[in-house]
Amino acid sequence: MLSRSRHNNYTLILGVVAFRYLITSALPYVNYVPHLGHLVGCILPADVFHRFLDLKGIENIYVCGTDEHGTPTEVAAIKEHVTPKELCDKYYEIHKKAYEWFNIDFSVFGRTSGKTHHEMTQYIFRKLYENGYIFEQEIEMYYCPKCERFLPDRYIKGICPHCGEEIEGDQCDSCGHLIDHHEIIEPKCAICGTTPELKTSKHLFFDLPKLKDELKSWIKKNTHWPEYVRNWSLSLLENIKPRCITRDIIWGVSVPVEGYEDKVFYVWFDAPIGYISFTKELTRDWESWWKNEETRVVHFIGKDNIPFHTIIWPGMLIGARDGFVLPYYVKGVHYITWEGKKFSKSKGIGIFLDEVQNYPYPPDYWRYVLMSIYPENKDADFSWEVFKSRINDELVDTLGNFVYRVLSFIYRFFDGKVPQGELTEKDREVIEDVRKQIEKVESLFFEIKLRDALKEAMEIARIGNAYLNSEEPWKNKERAPAVLFVSANIVRVLSVVLWPFIPESCERIQDMLGIKERSWDKVKEFDFRGKINKPEILFKKVG
Missing domain, CATH: 1.10.730.10 (Isoleucyl-tRNA Synthetase; Domain 1)
Structure with missing residues (x-):
């Protein structure tokens, strides 16, 4: 019999850790320049954990990439007078260079606009479709008579019905609630400001309520999760509704169903599949990571992404019935503000990653300070x-x-x-x-x-x-x-x-x-007796 010993969250078998880690951070959108809050919210802590596992000799990979589809990209492209692809190409390079400067050690940094990702998204969709978790329904959608187009997600703005704050899209940044388009108060077209009208449109839905019991049982078992992540997920699950997974836009993964040639998948349907497709780009043995019970998938995300990673994404993996491992740990962290205010490039509030190199401070200064105030349990303020x-x-x-x-x-x-x-x-x-x-x-x-x-x-x-x-x-x-x-x-x-x-x-x-x-x-061995080189001062004071 193998001897086992418990040490916190990991099991040792004959002195060897018996599993591997697949680490992800939330895929950053390419419709903006990331700021320090984005870095410390998911990218940097995932890198820190990845490097620790390297030191421990535990097999692991760090998977990330840019989230390039959906209405955020289309809206930003319209505002910048470029095509969605041109916008994505521009911001991918901005993101990539910024993370390289911070010494982020990705195993792979992919793009959801790539062929492998499109194929993987369609593959998982077909599995859900074959297993009876997809249904069709006609719904009323807001339509802008001036722009002559339907207004999904970021194409519409208004007031959140839950907290009264301004909202743009299908999730409120202030309270975190997922919002159906018809719930938005005082809706306006995000492009031209016109009050939209309602029209019917045929769409596909992911039948999450069918998976409610399985999801509830799985979430309850994850007692090692942060308490608020687990409790909030269980609370949201009580009123779970089917999720529309198609959109009336052109930039995204095409829907492999007859009659849906003019639609693409909802960005939050295809985005998390990037964790799998990027792994496939990294290694031919991707299934040994994603279909292996010895793999522990750890997601580093901001608290606004919790519902997607604890309910919708696991629901997709369960519903596919294809042997995918579910997330082992979801590190949903709070927000970081800049001297008490929300980051805003247009208002000149905060530091954005394309500006950091203009300051006379090396990457480690930023890495250290950000991790020292890492908002694990509550919001933190950078000044x-x-x-x-x-x-x-x-x-x-x-x-x-x-x-x-x-x-x-x-x-x-x-x-x-x-x-x-x-x-x-x-x-x-x-x-x-x-x-x-x-x-x-x-x-x-x-x-x-x-x-x-x-x-x-x-x-x-x-x-x-x-x-x-x-x-x-x-x-x-x-x-x-x-x-x-x-x-x-x-x-x-x-x-x-x-x-x-x-x-x-x-x-x-x-x-x-x-x-x-x-x-x-x-590291515990106190046996260093070597000859040292000339010492130098490591750090200089900040004035």
């Missing part, structure tokens, strides 16, 4: 004061100061060779404290509590600083070798445990140490 405080007090004074003091002392007084003296009880206690801290950080990573993982990882630097200050090796030559040996190994520890958050800085630390270490499981 220049927060940025300055986190960089100066934490990266510069705590981490950078410790690393430079230790390595410069060794370089100057020990010819760059890490010394080793006889360890005292105090030295062993510090080593044990650091090892316990590493275990705490690891546990938080597996629980996907990434802000807390960063906080506890930085605590290792604080332990190192306190130890160095109390032992004062610059005053005690007899103690100096042992203290610097322990301290140098703490520096090495920090270069590993902080790598998921600030990879460039940690690689610079390892360059100074003369090592290249990417193994979490060896």
